[in-house]
Amino acid sequence: MNLIAFYVFALLIVASAITVITNRNPVASAVALAFNLVAIAAVFMLLDAQFIGLLQVIVYAGAIMVLILFVIMLLNLREEARAHPAGTFQRVLGPLATLVFAIVLGRAVYASAPSSFPEAAAGFGTAGSVGKELFTTFYYPFEAISLLLIVSMVGAVLLAKKKLS
Amino acid sequence: MDLVGILTSDVAIAVYKIGGVFSALMLCVSIMTWVERRVSAIIQYRLGPNRVGPFGLLQPIADGIKFIQKEDIIPAEASKLLYLMAPALAVIPALCAFAVIPFGPEVTIFGKAIKLVILDLDGGLLWAFAATGLGVYALVLAGWSSNSKFSLIGGLRSSAQMISYELPLVLSVTAVILITGTLRPMTIVEQQAGAFWHWNVFQGVPFLGFLLFTIAGYAETNRTPFDLPEAEGELVAGYHTEYSGMRFAAFFMGEYINMMTSSALGVTLFLGGWQIGVPTSWLPEPGWALWSMQIAAFVLKVAFFQFLYVWVRWTVPRLRYDQLMNLGWKGLLPASLANLAATAVVVVIQGP
Numbered sequence: 001m002n003l004i005a006f007y008v009f010a011l012l013i014v015a016s017a018i019t020v021i022t023n024r025n026p027v028a029s030a031v032a033l034a035f036n037l038v039a040i041a042a043v044f045m046l047l048d049a050q051f052i053g054l055l056q057v058i059v060y061a062g063a064i065m066v067l068i069l070f071v072i073m074l075l076n077l078r079e080e081a082r083a084h085p086a087g088t089f090q091r092v093l094g095p096l097a098t099l100v101f102a103i104v105l106g107r108a109v110y111a112s113a114p115s116s117f118p119e120a121a122a123g124f125g126t127a128g129s130v131g132k133e134l135f136t137t138f139y140y141p142f143e144a145i146s147l148l149l150i151v152s153m154v155g156a157v158l159l160a161k162k163k164l165s
Numbered sequence: 166m167d168l169v170g171i172l173t174s175d176v177a178i179a180v181y182k183i184g185g186v187f188s189a190l191m192l193c194v195s196i197m198t199w200v201e202r203r204v205s206a207i208i209q210y211r212l213g214p215n216r217v218g219p220f221g222l223l224q225p226i227a228d229g230i231k232f233i234q235k236e237d238i239i240p241a242e243a244s245k246l247l248y249l250m251a252p253a254l255a256v257i258p259a260l261c262a263f264a265v266i267p268f269g270p271e272v273t274i275f276g277k278a279i280k281l282v283i284l285d286l287d288g289g290l291l292w293a294f295a296a297t298g299l300g301v302y303a304l305v306l307a308g309w310s311s312n313s314k315f316s317l318i319g320g321l322r323s324s325a326q327m328i329s330y331e332l333p334l335v336l337s338v339t340a341v342i343l344i345t346g347t348l349r350p351m352t353i354v355e356q357q358a359g360a361f362w363h364w365n366v367f368q369g370v371p372f373l374g375f376l377l378f379t380i381a382g383y384a385e386t387n388r389t390p391f392d393l394p395e396a397e398g399e400l401v402a403g404y405h406t407e408y409s410g411m412r413f414a415a416f417f418m419g420e421y422i423n424m425m426t427s428s429a430l431g432v433t434l435f436l437g438g439w440q441i442g443v444p445t446s447w448l449p450e451p452g453w454a455l456w457s458m459q460i461a462a463f464v465l466k467v468a469f470f471q472f473l474y475v476w477v478r479w480t481v482p483r484l485r486y487d488q489l490m491n492l493g494w495k496g497l498l499p500a501s502l503a504n505l506a507a508t509a510v511v512v513v514i515q516g517p
Contacts, residue, residue, distance in 0.1 A: 027309055031247065034302065041295075054291035062298025063328065066305065070324045073309050073317065126287040127348050 006046055012039040030069045037061040049125040173277065182283045183264075190263060193471075194421040195225035201475050208479040228414075235410035240312055247310035252412040255303035255419030259426060262296035265289035266429045267351045269439050269460040270451075281439075281460070282351055289350045290342070293430055294335060297385065301327045303419060304387070304404045311407035319403025322486065323387065329490060330384035330391070333497035337377040340501075340508040341434045344368045354438030361442035366435040369508035375435040377501045382427040384493070386420060389478040391489060428470035432463065439463040 016039060019032035037060045044053030086094075123129050134142045171177060199214070199222060206213025215221040239248060269281030286292050301324055308320015344365055345353045357364050366375045384391040405416045432438055439459040441448065449455050484492065 025244070027244070027306075028247065031302070031306065034299075038299070050286065050288050051291070054288050054295050057295035058291065058298055062295060062301075063331075066298075066301050066324055066328060069302075069305055069309075070321065070328075073305070073321060127291070128287075 002046055006043065009039045009042045009046070012036075013043070026072045027069065030065060030072055034061050034065040034069075037065065047125075048120040051125055051127045051130045173275070178277075178279060179283065182281075186263060186268070186283060187260065190260065190422055190425060193425060194418055195229070197421050197424070197471060197475075198225050198228065198417070200472070201478075204472070204475045205479045208476075232411050232414040237412065238407070238409045240407045242312045244310040244312070247306045248407075249412075251303050251307035251310060252408065252415035252419075254306065255300065255416050256422065258296045258299040258303075259419045259422035262293045262300075262426045263422065263429065264296075265292045265350055266426065266433055267354050267438055268429075268463050269456060270355075272456050280351060285351055286349070288348045290338060290348045290434075293350075293426070294331075294338075297423065297426065298331065300419065300423060303416070307408070307416070308404035311404075313407050315406045316404050319406070323404060326384060326387070326391065326489065326493075329493040330381045330497070333377050333493070333501040334381035334385055336498075336501035336505055337374045337381065338434060340369055340374045340505045341365050343505070343508050343512050350433050350438070354433055354440060357437040357440050358445060359440075360444045361437065364435065364437040364440070364442065369511050370504050373500070373504045374508070375431065377497060377504060378431055378435065381497060381501075382431060383474070383477065384489075386423045386427050386474075388420075388424065388474055390481040390484050392483060424471065424474050425467065428467045428474070429463075431470060432466040436466055 013036055016032045016036040020029045020036065023029045023032060038057055041053040041056040041061070044050070044056060202224070203213040203215075203221065213221065214224040217223040217227045239245060264283040265286055267280070267282035267285075271278055271280045273279070284292065304323035304327075305320045308316045308318070308323065311317070341353070342348060345356055347353060347356075353365070361367075366372060383389075405413055408416065439462055441458060441462045448458075
């Protein structure tokens with residue numbers, strides 16, 4: 001059951017990822033990316049990491065992608081024209097390099113895959129357990145990231161502010 | 166596995182619950198379209214639709230038949246796939262969000278304990294926000310793909326509005342989470358058992374959180390006074406100007422389901438969900454009598470908020486766009502932050 005669900009979502013992830021880069025329309029690409037993020041969230045949920053999965057949807061698909069879409073629409077970008085038509089060199093070497101990379105990656109994943117997967121502990125991946133880890137084990141990295149976010153937020157406000165003359 | 170085994174398996178029970186909630190929601194949507202038109206008529210001192218069936222109750226069916234018959238128009242130069250997808254994106258997230266709302270207690274049917282909630286998730290509230298957060302795509306994509314200026318402005322307004330009002334909405338819910346200490350809606354409702362002053366609306370800073378949640382909820386569902394994405398006076402019909410027939414109806418379906426989810430979420434978080442609100446000793450023993458009373462309590466509470474939505478819509482005028490943004494960022498956001506801080510203080514003083 002889980003395996004079937006995984007294959008369905010994995011297929012969705014790959015298909016939407018390909019759409020993101022092949023579609024010439026920026027809005028369609030953004031929507032495909034949003035689909036991709038939701039499908040990845042579903043895979044997180046299948047792996048018992050429900051908190052990460054839900055946050056992925058809320059933060060990335062629900063907030064960041066909407067903002068990106070908002071900007072694309074404001075700029076009113078239309079179909080993107082091909083700047084340079086791909087030459088023979090690119091057409092031959094591009095797929096070849098991709099193929100080699102895929103083989104290397106596939107072999108690495110296959111070689112490092114464990115033969116059996118342990119069951120997740122009770123309460124694994126819930127908001128409570130993730131929160132506990134964040135505020136104990138990963139306390140300093142967590143605070144550093146919070147600081148970084150505040151700095152970037154203040155910077156954004158400062159840049160966007162009208163000059164007080 | 167024999168037939169009885171299959172019919173009482175967990176998967177089958179989930180299917181029953183999904184089917185039941187789905188049909189109840191669809192029924193409520195059609196009733197709500199009738200209620201909206203009748204109540205607006207009463208408020209404006211006229212009769213409203215009263216010809217089809219008793220009191221005009223069959224009007225939604227007539228509307229449905231009309232919508233199906235209408236020509237499905239796709240504007241020239243429209244981005245076709247996105248244009249066709251947008252109405253579905255309005256309905257699906259709205260339906261998904263309702264999955265985590267508990268509409269009754271844990272009941273025992275034929276010796277099997279069944280929780281009256283489709284998805285009893287530990288992070289249930291996050292699920293609801295994730296689903297409602299995706300609802301904005303429908304408006305934005307409908308606005309953009311229609312290739313019409315009115316639609317585009319409606320879509321832009323909706324994304325700005327929904328992002329702005331999501332903050333006070335989520336912050337007011339965070340205050341409730343501080344009180345309850347859990348994200349699981351079922352547990353939140355169970356904690357509010359007993360007399361009505363145990364409800365979360367009276368905890369922390371009484372009423373403030375609920376008020377903020379309700380106002381932000383109106384903005385999130387694009388209802389008057391915050392219906393700028395479809396402001397008729399300025400934008401024809403906003404993001405769904407170009408839509409016709411069943412696709413146009415799908416946006417309305419999404420809006421009404423969102424209203425239902427927002428009301429149900431408010432009832433669950435602040436007003437005790439399916440709790441009746443009287444001391445437990447007054448109630449009968451757990452059994453069919455108690456369970457049906459509790460489900461009825463939930464339905465009645467949600468129905469009241471549905472009515473409130475309609476009442477407000479035909480009473481309060483629409484805000485101007487700058488007023489809307491000022492209210493959101495300078496009014497509701499600081500107020501909800503203050504509410505969160507004050508609730509934290511109250512929770513610390515009261516102790517665990």
